[in-house]
Amino acid sequence: MATKADLEAFVTSVTCPDDFDQFWGAMLAGLAELPLDATATPDPLRSNAEVNVYQATYRSLDGLEIFGWYSVPAVGDGPFPAVLVLPGYKSEPALRRDWGRKGVAVLSVAVRGKLPSSAVFNPGYPGLLTHGLESRDNYGYKGVISDCSRGVDFLLSRPEIDPERIYASGSSQGGGLTLITAGLRPEIKGGVSGYPFLCCFPESMRMLRSYPYDELSCYRRAHPEREGQMLETLRYFDAVNFAPRIRCPMVVGIALEDEVCPPETSYAVYDRLGGERELWLFPDSGHGNAHDYPKQETAWLEQRIAAPHTLSPQAVSL
Amino acid sequence: MTPASFWEMTEAQLAETPLDLSASRDAFYSQPEWDVYRLNYRATGGHWLFAWLSVPKAGDGGPYPALLRMPDYASVHDIIYTPLRHRAVVMNAAHRGQRNSDGAYRASYPGLLTDGIGDGEGWALLGAFADALRAVDALLGQTIAEIGPLALWGAGLGGSLALATASRRPRIGAVAADTPLSLGHPAALEPGLGYPLGEIGDYLRAWPGRRADVERTLGLLDPLSDAARVAAPTLLSAGRFDRATCPAPFAEELAATLPNADLRLYDGAAEGGGHIHAQAREAWLSQRLGLG
Numbered sequence: 001m002a003t004k005a006d007l008e009a010f011v012t013s014v015t016c017p018d019d020f021d022q023f024w025g026a027m028l029a030g031l032a033e034l035p036l037d038a039t040a041t042p043d044p045l046r047s048n049a050e051v052n053v054y055q056a057t058y059r060s061l062d063g064l065e066i067f068g069w070y071s072v073p074a075v076g077d078g079p080f081p082a083v084l085v086l087p088g089y090k091s092e093p094a095l096r097r098d099w100g101r102k103g104v105a106v107l108s109v110a111v112r113g114k115l116p117s118s119a120v121f122n123p124g125y126p127g128l129l130t131h132g133l134e135s136r137d138n139y140g141y142k143g144v145i146s147d148c149s150r151g152v153d154f155l156l157s158r159p160e161i162d163p164e165r166i167y168a169s170g171s172s173q174g175g176g177l178t179l180i181t182a183g184l185r186p187e188i189k190g191g192v193s194g195y196p197f198l199c200c201f202p203e204s205m206r207m208l209r210s211y212p213y214d215e216l217s218c219y220r221r222a223h224p225e226r227e228g229q230m231l232e233t234l235r236y237f238d239a240v241n242f243a244p245r246i247r248c249p250m251v252v253g254i255a256l257e258d259e260v261c262p263p264e265t266s267y268a269v270y271d272r273l274g275g276e277r278e279l280w281l282f283p284d285s286g287h288g289n290a291h292d293y294p295k296q297e298t299a300w301l302e303q304r305i306a307a308p309h310t311l312s313p314q315a316v317s318l
Numbered sequence: 319m320t321p322a323s324f325w326e327m328t329e330a331q332l333a334e335t336p337l338d339l340s341a342s343r344d345a346f347y348s349q350p351e352w353d354v355y356r357l358n359y360r361a362t363g364g365h366w367l368f369a370w371l372s373v374p375k376a377g378d379g380g381p382y383p384a385l386l387r388m389p390d391y392a393s394v395h396d397i398i399y400t401p402l403r404h405r406a407v408v409m410n411a412a413h414r415g416q417r418n419s420d421g422a423y424r425a426s427y428p429g430l431l432t433d434g435i436g437d438g439e440g441w442a443l444l445g446a447f448a449d450a451l452r453a454v455d456a457l458l459g460q461t462i463a464e465i466g467p468l469a470l471w472g473a474g475l476g477g478s479l480a481l482a483t484a485s486r487r488p489r490i491g492a493v494a495a496d497t498p499l500s501l502g503h504p505a506a507l508e509p510g511l512g513y514p515l516g517e518i519g520d521y522l523r524a525w526p527g528r529r530a531d532v533e534r535t536l537g538l539l540d541p542l543s544d545a546a547r548v549a550a551p552t553l554l555s556a557g558r559f560d561r562a563t564c565p566a567p568f569a570e571e572l573a574a575t576l577p578n579a580d581l582r583l584y585d586g587a588a589e590g591g592g593h594i595h596a597q598a599r600e601a602w603l604s605q606r607l608g609l610g
């Protein structure tokens with residue numbers, strides 16, 4: 001199990017490219033030129049007395065149509081606060097109806113590569129993490145991150161959503177994407193990042209032999225001559241470089257027995273956060289399975305949504 | 319259709335369907351200590367299935383202990399990841415509708431659990447259970463490595479697939495079933511459950527008049543009806559607060575019905591025992607497979 005000393009002693013080799021902000025600024029500017037073409041089609045089978053569920057679509061990078069589950073409280077006229085829920089690496093986007101009864105809307109995004117956009121873009125799982133690594137412009141995660149950012153645009157396009165109360169959450173890859181999206185989009189007012197993936201790539205691929213990080217080790221073994229380029233590309237997509245740009249309150253949840261996303265790398269991101277921050281540590285828990293995490297996540301977001309400027313009492317300090 | 323006639327039909331179809339297995343080594347994902355293969359083979363109903371197979375490089379061709387990992391309720395089935403892959407053959411087999419096994423049918427999530435549920439024979443999930451048996455055929459039919467002791471492991475849907483398979487294949491020497499999906503149990507029909515069991519509630523809310531049909535269909539795959547025939551030692555795990563996959567009353571009833579079950583009930587929800595049980599399961603499987 002990782003210890004407090006392990007977390008604090010860890011030092012990442014990742015540095016931020018000089019043109020990091022220009023790269024992502026250009027991407028956001030390009031997306032802004034693209035029509036959103038947002039749709040929300042009612043799904044009566046998944047709707048109930050508390051929540052109206054819609055199958056949402058919108059356009060993202062390269063014109064790809066992205067799908068999401070959009071759930072809106074059935075009671076009340078809004079405007080509703082909203083949570084952008086970002087997905088794990090290989091898991092399905094969660095259809096979250098639990099927030100509906102609390103008066104909160106949710107957009108749960110199926111980023112590219114998942115059903116149904118996999119009909120067009122399908123690097124696979126494994127596969128996504130190494131897709132297009134040869135260039136920051138062609139790397140698969142550029143599209144994935146675009147899809148998350150456009151999720152914010154989808155919410156902003158909806159008249160029933162309060163644009164001042166948009167939050168984000170996710171676990172594993174969803175945790176990494178929560179950090180990255182919050183770093184790109186100041187419209188996000190707070191977030192909870194659980195067991196975050198996409199952190200400190202060079203160290204993560206060395207510390208573990210589990211997927212998805214092991215995909216990078218496979219790539220390096222297959223293409224040793226490209227290692228430098230691979231690491232250069234990954235600098236642009238590392239959550240540790242987004243962390244100082246995050247100004248909203250952010251929680252990082254870490255399982256100290258995490259066998260998929262090294263706890264030390266998650267802590268490194270937490271340590272660099274630019275705004276108000278909280279750390280949740282879960283001893284005796286592995287990746288994605290801390291029993292108390294979902295309850296704490298819900299409680300933190302509820303509290304923020306109800307009173308966005310108060311401090312949470314749940315902070316755990318080292 | 320009854321459970322008995324479903325399984326009789328399935329076994330007959332499996333027997334008359336050639337396996338037509340092909341295997342290709344995946345140089346990219348192979349490691350210094352084990353080789354990774356992509357398997358493709360024929361299933362019933364004209365479907366083609368995909369599986370990952372890893373074979374330790376040490377051991378001179380076997381026989382190797384083997385672990386067959388049944389698929390979760392999700393579109394992607396993992397590439398091999400378990401510390402056991404160093405010393406055991408490990409196979410992760412997808413069922414029809416999952417990624418790489420979706421040429422003729424693509425499952426949706428949520429959706430698979432109730433796809434055709436009102437119509438018995440047309441219930442899409444039946445195919446997943448036929449494919450679980452087929453995975454054993456493929457593992458034993460491949461010629462890359464000789465297979466010794468064989469164990470099954472699965473979680474959620476995979477837990478139910480593992481139990482159903484073990485009840486019909488005496489070759490299986492051990493089963494680890496985490497939070498098996500409580501198909502056919504009254505607990506699965508309670509209102510307000512999370513997904514995947516919540517899909518049944520969605521369906522019944524939309525078509526309340528079909529409740530009897532749904533109950534009859536779910537009964538085709540009720541793990542309790544097969545449990546007494548699972549001769550292999552079985553490690554079961556569940557969470558006391560699970561309201562999405564394996565409610566505790568079902569887990570306790572299942573453990574009481576299995577001839578040789580060790581139920582670990584944790585203070586968890588759908589994650590069951592989480593990390594603590596993952597360690598216990600790994601040790602239990604290692605022991606059953608003769609890996610120490």
